[in-house]
Amino acid sequence: MMYYPVHSGYPPYPEVNRAIEAVFAEHGRGDCRMPPKIYVALVRSGDFRTMPAYLPKPGLAGVKIVNVNPHNRARGLPTVMALTVLIDVETGAPEAIINATELTAMRTGAAGAVAAKYLAPRQAITLGVIGAGRQTEALIDATVAALTVEEIRVWSRTAKSAEALASRYADYSARSVSIEHACDCDVLTTATPSTTPLVMAEWIHEGTHINAIGADAPGKQELDPVLLQKAEVFVDDRSQAIHSGEINVPISTGRYNPDRIAGTLGEVVIGKKKRSSPDAITIFDSTGLAIQDLAIAALAIQNSEGYELPFP
């Protein structure tokens, strides 16, 4: 059994996007076993999530264990820390343990890029981003590897964070702007921990694609429910999205009917579903799938230095 700290030498986004697209295709064909992720709340704050999955075709099996604790920043620790255990599909033995903290942000960014590739109204885009944390950065990096990004419009609750992020993407004419202005774009990504809607329906014009990334637990939401009602919502996984995605709060308050879900990203990737017209507003509701974690873990260890550990 090997341990991979994966502190550097991350795989490049074109490869990551390709690997993530491939597992969404497996998901779209129904060729994976993936129970919904399990949440266990810890007593003072935060939770940890357990995400097992198995993909028969590429022969990948394993479990990601990931925590979310907003108070970690004050302790000098990441909010999100993750470990993926890869399992030998023949024997069931654990064969590799991978530090998946950075990989978690990357595979989430790649899912947004894959969604934008298939659902964006055009291939040369203006990218709007709401939130300026680590996840937003990964979303931008993955998206510029998938599409031509002509301009980036950044909004964050803290203007200083927005400006700092924008300055790192000067090559893409990134600027810190008002939230309404950021929403005036071709592809909008939201990646905040918000529990109340930030993006109002009237700010989004026809043809926009939105990657709704932040909501990944019950009670979280970033979009005006009116926007969900008039948009075509694609989810990563139906049961996870209903439980903890962008649609979870509107479903629980009766403002969104899960029968209206337009399809899954996997179905979009295999060509079974698509945006209905150039004018439609499309939303990708991302909760994060265990199969994404297996894919990026397998990719990351290919050129990574590991520690041999005695097992069993």
Next chain:
Amino acid sequence: MMYYPVHSGYPPYPEVNRAIEAVFAEHGRGDCRMPPKIYVALVRSGDFRTMPAYLPKPGLAGVKIVNVNPHNRARGLPTVMALTVLIDVETGAPEAIINATELTAMRTGAAGAVAAKYLAPRQAITLGVIGAGRQTEALIDATVAALTVEEIRVWSRTAKSAEALASRYADYSARSVSIEHACDCDVLTTATPSTTPLVMAEWIHEGTHINAIGADAPGKQELDPVLLQKAEVFVDDRSQAIHSGEINVPISTGRYNPDRIAGTLGEVVIGKKKRSSPDAITIFDSTGLAIQDLAIAALAIQNSEGYELPFP
């Protein structure tokens, strides 16, 4: 983060039994968060199970990942291999990874010993065992640490295995016997991978306590359903037992009504439930709980040598 191979220096059974009894007490008081274990079937054979849990009072959180693959023996590998990840309850960070292959057998043995301590008709017992594998050995070792074992009667499908096991417990007058004779005892433990009943109702006399250990997945069973109907069945965890314990097959065929479950082992440990009379037949239906894995992992690393691993 530390890795503990735990290849030797296992904690002694009196300590293990005490630790396991303590977490069953927490479970009996409802003081734990433990979603039912999740099964993922692998394609050729076998499966892996993911078991998260959190015990607020002792401050233990984590996940065990364990596979079961009957074909591993032919490969020179254990049928069951397990890894436990302990999580810091304050930050959510993984703090220790523990080889739990041997610990899994030990904590299961200890659950049987705790059940026998509370449900056996007397403290000096004749112990009957059905099956002669690693799990049976752990059950015997744990039981002799909890009760006075005057005699052991061993039955296994392979007489040679039964004789080999008996020879290792000569100090307890262990002998290989017929299955009917093994069933004539005070405490009977069954630990086979059987999917059809092995122990017939007419072989079990009044007052016997049975530890039904083998059935831990849908389709598995070791006991005559008639025996379940007339016995008082205590489970480790209600939903797990209904899904995958000894009662799972009789429930699915309508031969056992889950409303008849007499209680949980945790409720027995805290004195809320007990055998109704000295003549009753009691059964402990064990599926194996994640909280047992957390308890024994925390105990095992106390005097164990570990490897420091860079994380995050």
